[in-house]
Amino acid sequence: MLDIAEELNRWVEQGRDFAVATVVAVGGSAPRQPGAALAVDSDGTAIGSVSGGCVEGAVYELCQQALEDGGSVLERFGYSDEDAFAVGLTCGGIIDILVTPVRADSAARPVLGAALAAAASGEAAAVARITSGPAELVGRALLVRADTDTEGGYEGGLGGHPELDRTVAGEARALLDAGRTGTVEIGEDGSRCGQPLTVLVESSVPPPRMIVFGAIDFASALVKIGAFLGYRVTVCDARPVFATAARFPDADEIVVEWPHKYLERTEVDARTVLCVLTHDAKFDVPLLELALRLPVAYVGAMGSRRTHEDRNKRLREVGLTELELARLRSPIGLDLGARTPEETALSIAAEIVANRRGGSGVSLTGAHTPIHHDGSRRPAGRIGSVA
Incomplete structure (x- = not known):
């Protein structure tokens, strides 16, 4: 919803x-x-x-x-x-x-209305609804916000045992913290036993960040596809003549600053993707030294295989371990035979999606892998029904 x-x-x-x-x-x-x-x-x-x-x-x-x-x-x-x-x-x-x-x-309109308003404004919030159980409880909802002063930490209620609301609110907060949507099974009295209810928890979190370092022509195409995929896109480059709104109209933010300095002060999380397109050692090495030690989703760097080997040598010299280097996607992107900036952006985006969803990156033709799969998502639980 x-x-x-x-x-x-x-x-x-x-x-x-x-x-x-x-x-x-x-x-x-x-x-x-x-x-x-x-x-x-x-x-x-x-x-x-x-x-x-x-x-x-x-x-x-x-x-x-x-x-x-x-x-x-x-x-x-x-x-x-x-x-x-x-x-x-x-x-x-x-x-x-x-x-x-x-x-x-x-009865559900006030809490569902509040949940929709929160999600529409970009606020982190989760709404929990009973999907199977006693007919009088199905469809009941409660709302959990990321930052709330509401008593009990939630708004609304499920209309059952008082402990049920508290238990569901705790489950909803855990899924919200992970930015995930899923179902949980809980007893009618809020315990883990007894007649189970199935509860759907929908999380809405601000869009994930894509930070593109290097204001080059390839970056312009990547910014467009990043925005299309739902990322909040930042372009960062130390050269003001290149990092301009005229060159990157699709970017949400343009920063003129040394890349590693900006990365030191900006906020990132486990959904953030970092794309290093500068392929210049004076920018890349201090930036990647920091980036590969941050808890982000993806770090990719542009460059030839020769550039990659030279860059890895420099990164080892500044103290990065082999385990840290293994996080680096370089040369960046999947092998699509890309040549143009647009094709290269597609290659990079495809690798980001595969990394996010747990895909292999191989052609589906002749493959024996699922079409839809998500490596970050746990099973949604059993499929229930209303009597």
């Missing part, structure tokens, strides 16, 4: 009634992951997607029905061998979708 927070927040501000269908669990080769959503308002306007087209029509009808009767429903969609014309996923996967009405009089 939070993946379409900006549009839904506008609907809330306009006072619209709507229903939102959210993927809560997947099995096999499903096109969308938990958290993906489609919403339909009382006028029939639809936004978002839960399957890339396979079951959108059926989900649209479920949303309209939820708006009429005011009840939440959990529906499973899968491939049917018996009936080729049945509504299902042609990819062979299974998805469970929770449909929740968000009408002006619904």
Whole structure:
């Protein structure tokens, strides 16, 4: 649901009634992951997607029905061998979708509205919703913010045992800290035993950072694709004549400073990617000496294999270990045969995505690897159902 927070927040501000269908669990080769959503308002306007087209029509009808009767429903969609014309996923996967009405009089509207406003404004927040369990609890929600003074650390409630809210809030905060969306199973009384409830926790965190060092033509193309992938992109170069807004209109930030000095003072985290395109030892060595010791997601450096060997020699001389050097992706990018700045940017972006999602980088044709996989994501838990 939070993946379409900006549009839904506008609907809330306009006072619209709507229903939102959210993927809560997947099995096999499903096109969308938990958290993906489609919403339909009382006028029939639809936004978002839960399957890339396979079951959108059926989900649209479920949303309209939820708006009429005011009840939440959990529906499973899968491939049917018996009936080729049945509504299902042609990819062979299974998805469970929770449909929740968000009408002006619904109990969940205040907390869902607050969650949408937080996500739309870029605030780190997580919303937890019961997806399976007693019918009267399904669709109930609570909100956890990264920085909150709210008593108990959450807003809203799940309507069950008092301990349930506290336990779910703790689970939601853990997933929020990791920037992940997933499901957890908890007993109705908030314990790890007893009749289980399944809870979907959707996390919304500020976009990850991409810092591109070196204001060259290749950087311009990389900035564009980095923005397209959802990164907040910074370009850093010590040369003011090259690091200009006119040359990098797609960058969120342009910094004129020695690269290693900027990296020393700026904020990075486990999702940050660092792309070193300067291929000049006086910039690269002090920068990479620092970068390879930071807890970031990716460090890549441009240059020929000869440049790479020379750079590694210099980095060993300043004290980097073989384990630290092994973190460096150099020459940067996947082997696509790239030549132009745009092709090279695609090569770099492909390596970043493969590193982030746990992909191999090999062609899917003839490969026996999953099409959709994410090395950073733990299993989403069992697929449940509403009686």
